[in-house]
Amino acid sequence: MPATITAIAHYYPEDKLTNKHFESYLDTSDEWIKTRTGINERRIMKNGATSDMIVPAALKCIENAGIDKQEIDCIIVATVTPDHMYPSTAAVVQHKLGIKNVWGFDISAACSGFLFALKTAASLVESGAAKKVLLCGADKMSSILNMNDRNTAILFGDAAGVCLIEKSNDDNYGILDSILHIDGIGGQYLNQKAGGSAHPATKETVENMEHTVYQDGKTVFKYAVKGMADVSKEIMDKNNLTSEDISFLVPHQANLRIISATAERMGVGMDKVMVNIEKYGNTTAATIPLCISEWLEAGKIKKGDNLILSSFGAGFTWGSIYVKWNMNK
Ligand code: UT7
Numbered sequence: 005m006p007a008t009i010t011a012i013a014h015y016y017p018e019d020k021l022t023n024k025h026f027e028s029y030l031d032t033s034d035e036w037i038k039t040r041t042g043i044n045e046r047r048i049m050k051n052g053a054t055s056d057m058i059v060p061a062a063l064k065c066i067e068n069a070g071i072d073k074q075e076i077d078c079i080i081v082a083t084v085t086p087d088h089m090y091p092s093t094a095a096v097v098q099h100k101l102g103i104k105n106v107w108g109f110d111i112s113a114a115c116s117g118f119l120f121a122l123k124t125a126a127s128l129v130e131s132g133a134a135k136k137v138l139l140c141g142a143d144k145m146s147s148i149l150n151m152n153d154r155n156t157a158i159l160f161g162d163a164a165g166v167c168l169i170e171k172s173n174d175d176n177y178g179i180l181d182s183i184l185h186i187d188g189i190g191g192q193y194l195n196q197k198a199g200g201s202a203h204p205a206t207k208e209t210v211e212n213m214e215h216t217v218y219q220d221g222k223t224v225f226k227y228a229v230k231g232m233a234d235v236s237k238e239i240m241d242k243n244n245l246t247s248e249d250i251s252f253l254v255p256h257q258a259n260l261r262i263i264s265a266t267a268e269r270m271g272v273g274m275d276k277v278m279v280n281i282e283k284y285g286n287t288t289a290a291t292i293p294l295c296i297s298e299w300l301e302a303g304k305i306k307k308g309d310n311l312i313l314s315s316f317g318a319g320f321t322w323g324s325i326y327v328k329w330n331m332n333k
Contacts, residue, residue, distance in 0.1 A: 005171050007126035008178030008330040011069035012167040014297040015061035016284060017049040023158070030154045037158050042260025046161030046285035053087040054144045055096040057164035057290075062101060062138060065166040071136065073101060076168075078134040079108030080125055082117030082141045082289040084196075084318070085148055086110055097140065108138075114194075115256050115317025117141055117289035118165070119184060119325050122313070125169040126179040137169040141289035148196060150216035159258070160217070161285035165293020177308075177330035183239050183323055190227065190320030193220040228262045228316040233269035236314045239324040240270060247271035251309035251329075252299070256316060257281035257291040266314060288317070305329055 022045045023034035037043055049057060058081065066073050079094045086093040094108035113120040118141035128134040142164035151157045172178035195218055198209035209215065232255065240250070250272050255263045260281055267277045278295040287294060292313055299305050309329040316322040 005130070005173075005175060006178035006180055007129035007169050008172035009167045009296075009327065010170045010331065011065050012165065012293060012297045012300060013061045013064035013068055014163065014165045014290070014294045015057045015064070016047040016163040016294070017057065019048045019050055020045045021048050026154070026158050030152070030157065032154045032158060040259075040261075041159060042263075042279070042281045043158065043285045044282040047163060048146045049144050049162040054083055054085050054142050054164070055087050055093050055100060057144065057162065058093070058097050058140045058142045058166060059100050061142070061164045061166040062097065062140065065138070065168055069168045071168070073103050074105070076103050076136045076138045077106055078125070078128060078137040079103070079106055080111060080121045080137060080139050081108070082111045082113060082121040083143050084112060084114050084117070084288060085144045113186075113317065113321045114319060115258060115286070115288050115291070116184070116315040116319070116321035116323055117317070118292045119182070119313060119315050119323050120321065122169070122179065122325055123182045123184055129169055129171055135170065138166065139169050140164065140166045141293050143288035143290055145217070145286070145288055148216050150213045153213075153216070155221055156217045156219055159286050161287050163284055163287035163290040163294050165290045165297055167293055172330055174330065177328045179325060179327050181239060181243055181326040183235050183242070185231070185235065185320075185322050187320045190224070190318060193223045193227075194218070194318040225259065225262065227320060228258065229265045231320065231322040232256070232262060232314050232316040233266045235322055235324045236266050236312055237269050239312060239326050243326055245310060245326075249310055250276060250312055252305070252311050253277045254292055254295050254311050254313045256314065257284065257295070258286045258316070262316070270312070307331060
């Protein structure tokens with residue numbers, strides 16, 4: 005039996021930064037940001053860590069699932085902004101939630117973090133190694149941004165999405181297929197230079213802002229358009245899905261132009277694409293669960309819908325997962 009998503013919830017901080025805010029001190033404009041990225045505003049967590057966004061989303065997810073939190077036997081957190089290098093954010097979340105007999109770990113796959121973690125959680129459930137996995141995709145990107153770099157400051161935001169992964173009750177519904185990739189060629193184009201063992205923190209690395217996001221946007225854009233469009237089309241073909249069969253494309257929200265190119269390649273109209281980048285920007289591991297949770301809350305997803313989840317991010321990492329939705333709201 006395949007694994008499936010049995011509950012989902014999200015959290016985003018109250019504080020907003022609009023494009024106008026960046027206009028006030030950077031050489032940029034609302035118009036440039038909107039037309040080049042699709043972003044209008046993003047949420048910023050002023051106080052607290054990534055785990056502090058995960059916990060409210062997790063509590064809501066557990067409530068939605070109608071389970072006792074002690075039934076959860078594994079916690080996975082996909083993030084590139086962990087609370088600490090160690091302990092894992094999964095351990096921090098476990099402690100804050102007070103879940104007793106559980107194990108867990110973090111996954112680092114940047115913007116593909118949620119998909120890589122979803123595949124991992126599904127494999128654990130399908131193999132019988134876990135029964136109820138709390139899967140969290142969350143990033144406090146504002147903690148690693150250079151707010152004076154117009155190339156990156158305007159792109160990202162903070163949010164969390166949490167879902168519960170369990171065995172499906174039907175062979176034909178759930179997480180049905182996945183194609184995932186990693187290629188270290190991308191390291192030079194999108195990275196955080198310092199803070200790891202290659203370049204431990206020094207006074208100089210801090211002064212040079214090497215603990216913040218570096219991105220060669222143009223190059224990443226080219227790889228992202230090809231990577232996300234190709235893999236989304238590939239998973240459709242592999243599963244004999246036509247564009248009519250697709251209920252929703254759920255793309256990582258990095259740039260509206262990358263999303264449109266992917267939809268075009270799949271032959272899917274934008275009315276079938278989940279887009280909320282205008283409200284949140286790129287929240288890295290949170291974009292996909294945040295979309296699904298919002299669309300579900302709005303009653304737009306129904307049992308039997310075919311969803312194609314697709315992402316591209318630092319590494320490079322990219323991939324697609326085919327989900328036949330298994331629940332009504
Ligand atoms: O989620 C992880 C994966 N990341 C992505 O998928 C992001 C991929 N890349 C992108 O989304 C886009 O490349 C960006 C949105 C980052 C940039 O858009 P672009 O259309 O590729 O712009 P560009 O990098 O080609 O830059 C065009 C110009 C440059 O000026 P010059 O060199 O032509 O004089 C930039 O310096 O726009 C300039 N620019 C800006 N201008 C105003 C860069 N950022 C800004 C800005 N405001 N915020």
